Amino acid sequence: MSLLGNPKFEEFKAKGHLPSPKGVALQVVRLTQQEEVSSQQIAHVIKADPALSGRLIKAANALMVYNTRPVVAVSDAVTVLGINMVRQLALGFSLVADSREGYCKRFDYTGFWAQSLLTAIAAQHLIRHKGIGSGEEIFILGLLGQVGRLALATIYPEDYAELLAKASEDDSVDIAAREQSKFGFDHCQLTQAMLADWGMPRSFQDVALLHEHPEEAHFAEGSRDWKLLNVMHIASELAAVCMAPTQRRRKMVPHLMLMAARWGVETEMLIELGDGVIRGWAEWGRLLEIRGVEFPPFSELLRATQLLPGTMDVPAMTSGTAQFFKLRILLVDDDRTILLLLKTMLSNAGHEVETARNGVEALAMVEKITPQLIISDWMMPEMDGIAFCRKLRENPAWRSIYVFIVTAQESVDRLVEAFEAGVDDYLTKPINSKVLGARLRAGQRVVQLQEELAFDRQQLREFAEELATSNHRLQQLALTDVLTGLPNRRYAIDRMDQEWALSKRVQRPLSCMMVDIDRFKSINDTFGHKVGDEALKHVVHALRSSSRKQDVICRLGGEEFLVICPDTSLEQAWQQAERLRQQVEALKLNTAGKQIQMTVSIGVSSNADTEILSPDMLMQQADRRLYAAKSAGRNRTVSD
Numbered sequence: 001m002s003l004l005g006n007p008k009f010e011e012f013k014a015k016g017h018l019p020s021p022k023g024v025a026l027q028v029v030r031l032t033q034q035e036e037v038s039s040q041q042i043a044h045v046i047k048a049d050p051a052l053s054g055r056l057i058k059a060a061n062a063l064m065v066y067n068t069r070p071v072v073a074v075s076d077a078v079t080v081l082g083i084n085m086v087r088q089l090a091l092g093f094s095l096v097a098d099s100r101e102g103y104c105k106r107f108d109y110t111g112f113w114a115q116s117l118l119t120a121i122a123a124q125h126l127i128r129h130k131g132i133g134s135g136e137e138i139f140i141l142g143l144l145g146q147v148g149r150l151a152l153a154t155i156y157p158e159d160y161a162e163l164l165a166k167a168s169e170d171d172s173v174d175i176a177a178r179e180q181s182k183f184g185f186d187h188c189q190l191t192q193a194m195l196a197d198w199g200m201p202r203s204f205q206d207v208a209l210l211h212e213h214p215e216e217a218h219f220a221e222g223s224r225d226w227k228l229l230n231v232m233h234i235a236s237e238l239a240a241v242c243m244a245p246t247q248r249r250r251k252m253v254p255h256l257m258l259m260a261a262r263w264g265v266e267t268e269m270l271i272e273l274g275d276g277v278i279r280g281w282a283e284w285g286r287l288l289e290i291r292g293v294e295f296p297p298f299s300e301l302l303r304a305t306q307l308l309p310g311t312m313d314v315p316a317m318t319s320g321t322a323q324f325f326k327l328r329i330l331l332v333d334d335d336r337t338i339l340l341l342l343k344t345m346l347s348n349a350g351h352e353v354e355t356a357r358n359g360v361e362a363l364a365m366v367e368k369i370t371p372q373l374i375i376s377d378w379m380m381p382e383m384d385g386i387a388f389c390r391k392l393r394e395n396p397a398w399r400s401i402y403v404f405i406v407t408a409q410e411s412v413d414r415l416v417e418a419f420e421a422g423v424d425d426y427l428t429k430p431i432n433s434k435v436l437g438a439r440l441r442a443g444q445r446v447v448q449l450q451e452e453l454a455f456d457r458q459q460l461r462e463f464a465e466e467l468a469t470s471n472h473r474l475q476q477l478a479l480t481d482v483l484t485g486l487p488n489r490r491y492a493i494d495r496m497d498q499e500w501a502l503s504k505r506v507q508r509p510l511s512c513m514m515v516d517i518d519r520f521k522s523i524n525d526t527f528g529h530k531v532g533d534e535a536l537k538h539v540v541h542a543l544r545s546s547s548r549k550q551d552v553i554c555r556l557g558g559e560e561f562l563v564i565c566p567d568t569s570l571e572q573a574w575q576q577a578e579r580l581r582q583q584v585e586a587l588k589l590n591t592a593g594k595q596i597q598m599t600v601s602i603g604v605s606s607n608a609d610t611e612i613l614s615p616d617m618l619m620q621q622a623d624r625r626l627y628a629a630k631s632a633g634r635n636r637t638v639s640d
């Protein structure tokens with residue numbers, strides 16, 4: 001509820017307890033409230049106060065950005081500033097001049113005005129930086145935006161001193177909350193009522209009431225009041241950071257940096273602004289005779305402080321109605337504060353977040369973590385966001401990563417350039433948490449669909465691989481003899497054809513041997529089939545150990561084997577066959593206390609023989625010689 005019209009407020013006014021303009025300033029305020037008043041009349045009154053005249057001339061020169069000709073006369077200053085501004089400035093300057101000291105022992109009067117003046121200068125710089133006004137109006141709001149504190153020190157010097165003493169011992173309770181419980185109202189409400197009483201615009205009154213806790217205001221985002229509120233909040237935080245002792249400053253800087261970052265003022269820009277404010281302070285402080293307060297450059301003030309995660313209070317992103325889908329996100333920005341702000345927002349929303357400071361670092365990070373989504377700033381040193389995106393898209397494996405570019409401007413040409421470089425979507429600064437949440441959900445949907453598609457493809461690939469493996473296994477089975485694991489007759493015939501063709505092509509000899517176990521039937525008959533099987537395996541072992549690597553051993557059936565010997569002459573094949581025959585003869589197989597004697601007969605043939613014209617003929621020749629060996633009494637090799 002507004003204090004204006006409240007009996008208490010009326011009483012303060014009536015008793016003259018509230019800080020108010022006096023002398024020439026009071027005359028100016030009264031005069032400007034009349035309907036018919038000329039600039040000349042106002043200038044005439046102002047001239048009676050040389051200090052006020054000087055300050056108004058300075059204000060006209062400092063505040064009016066579009067005025068190229070320097071203002072030297074009071075009447076020009078009144079014309080340039082306009083009657084409203086003159087009234088407000090006269091009021092502000094008179095309050096500064098008349099309230100340099102007071103009775104409240106704990107209230108730092110000089111510090112109060114120093115901080116107010118810093119707020120005014122900072123607000124003016126911010127407004128100009130964001131291009132949302134020329135800054136002259138906001139100056140007075142900055143200067144008087146906390147005048148309620150001065151008023152409380154004036155109305156209740158002792159009680160307020162006590163309250164300030166308690167607050168300095170324990171800063172867990174907000175000063176405004178302490179004021180509420182002690183006086184029934186706080187300095188923000190009092191400021192609002194005083195500004196209203198002085199005829200300041202309605203929006204100034206509202207901003208003064210709410211700027212310490214902008215999150216409680218319900219101004220439409222992007223509206224003029226919303227902008228003013230944010231400017232005032234950041235300006236007063238910046239002023240408070242300048243005024244605070246080092247220890248306290250450490251706690252305050254992260255909040256200031258984050259507020260500024262959220263509002264699109266990156267750290268570098270904030271430092272530049274802060275330095276400008278401190279330079280402005282030197283001039284204005286002299287003009288308003290606020291002495292004994294000095295500051296080092298703003299960059300030095302910030303150097304001692306460190307921005308840490310967890311010290312921030314960041315806006316939550318709305319999750320919408322869509323089902324949550326956790327993303328692996330890479331943030332790329334050269335501004336640490338923006339990185340930290342976004343990282344906290346996205347991590348709080350449940351995503352996995354990594355960061356990089358420029359395009360080069362980002363590419364290395366992509367290699368390492370393969371993010372699903374990237375949010376990259378446009379302007380960065382070394383490699384900017386567009387160059388980074390182009391480079392990223394060169395790699396086929398990274399083409400499906402969803403990329404957002406963050407830009408300060410929304411010019412059509414720039415956006416076209418971004419989309420051509422492979423960007424999927426864009427975000428504009430300042431980043432709004434609701435917009436980020438909504439855009440992210442659109443990105444999430446695309447990433448999710450892509451992942452599902454990739455999953456289906458992978459499954460198909462695996463299925464095809466399994467099918468190929470089992471086909472191969474079946475094929476192997478069809479070509480393999482189960483008992484010995486050797487290739488079977490079908491394979492032997494195909495392979496013989498291949499080796500024949502190869503030997504003709506490279507003009508190297510090809511030989512083969514037909515091997516048959518002698519009187520195998522009697523082994524089976526004497527010892528049983530099982531022992532017969534074992535005996536077969538022993539012969540296979542002997543076959544393997546007497547053959548070379550390139551030889552192909554196949555079981556043609558029963559106890560008959562074919563050994564294909566590529567690049568082997570008849571003579572060499574005969575020697576090999578003999579080695580095998582002797583090895584089998586030397587085998588010692590014992591079963592049921594009896595020794596089994598085994599021998600083989602072998603027929604050898606070679607394609608060096610000009611009468612052999614096909615692989616079939618080569619095998620038939622070996623077969624004929626095998627029978628010749630059998631007929632000749634077995635356990636022998638025949639090669640002619």
Ligand SMILES: Nc1nc2c(ncn2[C@@H]2O[C@H](COP(=O)(O)OP(=O)(O)OP(=O)(O)O)[C@@H](O)[C@H]2O)c(=O)[nH]1
Binds near residue numbers: 522559634
């Ligand atoms: N244990 C066992 N016996 C087999 C297998 N395949 C064929 N045989 C047997 O091998 C024997 C081959 O006998 P035959 O063709 O008469 O020849 P042989 O007794 O070896 O006499 P010759 O070849 O004339 O020296 C048959 O008794 C078949 O049953 C097998 O996989 N395991």
